[in-house]
Ligand SMILES: Nc1ncnc2c1ncn2[C@@H]1O[C@H](COP(=O)(O)OP(=O)(O)O)[C@@H](O)[C@H]1O
């Protein structure tokens with residue numbers, strides 16, 4: 108039997124096929140929920156970072172946000188994963204997928220904060236001034252006027268963040284979560300065939316990234332259209 | 337399009353009321369001012385005492401001083417603007433006209449001095465600046481329409497926001513009255529505040545009002561268009577009616593036609609003139625001397641951070657007294 112046949116026999120087994128699908132599901136869940144949570148955390152952190160620091164609360168919040176970003180960007184994702192899994196979440200019993208999604212979300216939030224902040228800074232100051240001069244508060248103007256424009260500015264960058272998040276989820280096998288990589292790893296070890304399974308795995312990631320890239324392109328075009336009617 | 341002489345600041349956040357907060361000021365009271373010095377904590381400083389304000393004035397400026405770092409842009413300016421007045425501010429570029437206007441609705445915090453609006457000190461922390469700003473319309477040189485919304489939403493956004501906020505507040509009030517009523521005897525029960533509006537009616541009302549305003553400027557067919565598809569003149573007229581939708585008592589114009597192509601200046605000026613004829617109180621920073629002469633009841637000439645000369649258009653244009661103003665006219669007229 109050629110190595111491809113060995114691989115194919117294995118994969119066409121319904122159990123293995125199911126576990127591959129399950130792995131794909133886990134990978135996507137982690138990436139998507141990680142992105143969503145990261146986006147929310149990023150919006151909050153970015154709003155804090157650009158807040159005028161004219162009172163003590165704002166200053167404390169700013170310090171916290173700075174620290175958060177420094178910590179999550181200054182340490183490897185893998186280390187964060189291990190640390191959170193074995194220390195922070197060790198005593199809490201939640202679904203492993205949910206747990207890992209949270210961890211990825213926390214990490215992604217730090218990067219998102221910078222992305223969104225730069226998006227906000229790219230929005231014309233006049234937009235905030237117009238909202239304020241009409242008598243809307245800072246937060247209301249931010250949420251209704253500035254943030255939507257900032258987010259539109261950074262859709263491509265957020266897309267890139269999603270792609271790197273998607274690829275980075277492959278490290279979760281380190282804590283035994285059955286994502287795509289973990290499943291293919293077990294196929295490889297079971298059959299003593301490494302080349303074909305890992306090539307297949309790479310291909311799957313590649314196709315996923317291609318699909319995501321396409322979706323981002325479509326989104327961008329839609330956003331561009333919405334202002335030109 | 338960048339605003340010409342305002343340097344880029346990496347912060348969209350500061351729109352006044354950050355640097356100089358006043359704890360206690362009613363006229364005659366000694367002001368305690370907390371002032372932020374760059375990179376430092378708030379320090380308490382002694383500043384110009386508040387003088388009793390003129391009840392009749394709509395806007396009163398007392399000893400207004402504004403510095404950006406070392407640069408003193410406004411230097412001890414005092415003036416009063418009464419209801420119905422149309423005040424034009426002219427002067428060379430960089431003389432602080434925009435800064436003065438922005439201090440009037442506290443988009444810039446004064447370094448010293450006070451601005452009173454309808455008898456309220458706008459530096460006073462107890463004055464809700466958002467409420468006061470709703471009564472002051474501001475029109476910018478660069479229009480500043482909300483790019484992410486169509487024209488109709490641009491106009492209705494804040495009226496709807498304010499309406500909903502007030503509705504929520506009334507409901508909250510009623511809720512507490514109900515709770516308090518539980519513990520009261522029948523005859524002491526407090527009546528609820530009647531609620532006539534619903535979320536829907538607030539929205540519909542605002543939209544009807546916006547359409548009426550758009551009709552007035554002949555742009556009702558653009559209600560669903562986005563700002564980026566409109567000409568400068570159209571954008572500026574929409575910016576003006578957006579401010580009008582709040583039913584302001586005074587309108588502040590900061591060079592409303594300076595960013596426009598020449599053929600669009602007329603349509604914007606004629607709208608402003610209409611407002612003036614209807615009796616709107618307004619302050620207009622402008623380089624359109626003919627317009628200032630025709631519309632205003634008073635002209636202020638600003639140079640070097642001071643009001644160097646002021647008077648009726650006739651006085652100023654007919655018989656300028658200072659060398660500075662003569663020099664200015666020789667350049668622009
Ligand atoms: N936010 C700011 N920070 C620093 N300097 C400023 C700022 N805004 C205005 N200035 C300076 O203040 C001066 C007056 O500006 P401005 O009020 O815009 O003048 P005008 O509107 O009369 O042309 C200019 O020299 C300008 O560079």
Ligand SMILES: [Mg+2]
Pocket residue numbers: 433434435591
């Ligand atoms: Mg100016």
